[in-house]
Amino acid sequence: MRATMLEIFSVLAVLAGHVGGVVVTVPKQTVNVTTGGNVTLLCTYTSSAPLGNFFIQWSFYSAKESQLHTIYYYSGGQSYSYGAFKNRITAATSPGNASITISNMQPSDTGSYTCEVFSPQDDAGQSQKSVIVSVLDPNTGILYIGNLTTFETGYYRCVASNVLGNSTCELDLTAKHSDSGIVAGALIGAILAAAVICIIVWFLTKKAKNRKSPNNEMQEMAQKQSNADYVQVPNEENIPATTVPSSNATMEYPSVDEPTAPGTPENKEKQEADKEETA
Numbered sequence: 350m351r352a353t354m355l356e357i358f359s360v361l362a363v364l365a366g367h368v369g370g371v372v373v374t375v376p377k378q379t380v381n382v383t384t385g386g387n388v389t390l391l392c393t394y395t396s397s398a399p400l401g402n403f404f405i406q407w408s409f410y411s412a413k414e415s416q417l418h419t420i421y422y423y424s425g426g427q428s429y430s431y432g433a434f435k436n437r438i439t440a441a442t443s444p445g446n447a448s449i450t451i452s453n454m455q456p457s458d459t460g461s462y463t464c465e466v467f468s469p470q471d472d473a474g475q476s477q478k479s480v481i482v483s484v485l486d487p488n489t490g491i492l493y494i495g496n497l498t499t500f501e502t503g504y505y506r507c508v509a510s511n512v513l514g515n516s517t518c519e520l521d522l523t524a525k526h527s528d529s530g531i532v533a534g535a536l537i538g539a540i541l542a543a544a545v546i547c548i549i550v551w552f553l554t555k556k557a558k559n560r561k562s563p564n565n566e567m568q569e570m571a572q573k574q575s576n577a578d579y580v581q582v583p584n585e586e587n588i589p590a591t592t593v594p595s596s597n598a599t600m601e602y603p604s605v606d607e608p609t610a611p612g613t614p615e616n617k618e619k620q621e622a623d624k625e626e627t628a
Contacts, residue, residue, distance in 0.1 A: 371396045371403075371466050373447070375478035382454045383487045390480050392447040392464035400444035403468045407449055409434070410461040420462075421449055433457075459484045485511065494522075 373394045382388040394403070407421035420434040430438040434451060441448045447464050462482055467475035494501050505520045 371476040373476040389450045394466040405447045408463045
């Protein structure tokens with residue numbers, strides 16, 4: 350419908366016989382913007398005719414959909430926005446300025462935007478220029494430092510750059526240790542030290558016992574050997590008295606207190622003599 354209107358005004362311009370033309374200028378042919386940001390598409394126009402009665406149209410060609418959409422139209426002091434761009438476009442109002450600002454840009458808004466200006470008073474009819482817009486998703490860089498010690502403390506500087514430009518941030522990092530952490534560390538250290546001491550004492554005790562065991566075995570073996578060398582000697586009461594004749598030996602008789610073994614000739618003679626004295 351808008352294209353039909355432009356064709357009608359073009360025919361009217363030719364019939365009017367006016368000479369001259371509209372010249373559209375776009376200072377930037379490529380524009381980059383971050384997701385969620387606003388972008389201003391600059392577009393100006395000139396003409397030999399008065400600039401008060403012009404028609405302005407912006408079209409969007411989506412590279413993703415491969416379709417051309419009319420997103421803005423201006424005529425007779427009234428402006429209109431369409432589709433996904435409805436209520437997102439703010440246009441310039443001064444004569445000769447066809448620029449628009451689009452808010453809340455999304456990756457789906459990446460594509461080619463065409464500014465087209467037409468005046469029915471020019472025989473050239475219309476003029477247009479295009480701008481390529483890229484919507485970039487900003488990445489967030491995160492540096493994670495775990496188990497922070499005094500070695501990691503210091504001055505940090507982050508530098509990020511892309512087609513949109515560059516940005517830097519600076520940070521002075523310090524480590525703070527809480528008292529609870531110090532107490533917990535000291536307690537754990539004391540427990541570990543006590544455990545190490547207990548292990549050392551147990552090891553030394555076991556080693557000392559292992560050294561004593563061979564000595565005890567040798568002493569037991571020596572005691573058993575000495576006991577085996579001794580032979581049991583019968584008591585004197587169980588040993589019978591024997592007489593060994595000898596010319597030089599003196600006869601020895603057992604004392605009264607010591608009992609004599611019965612059955613020997615000496616005992617028999619003594620018993621007979623005791624009987625006679627008693628009679």
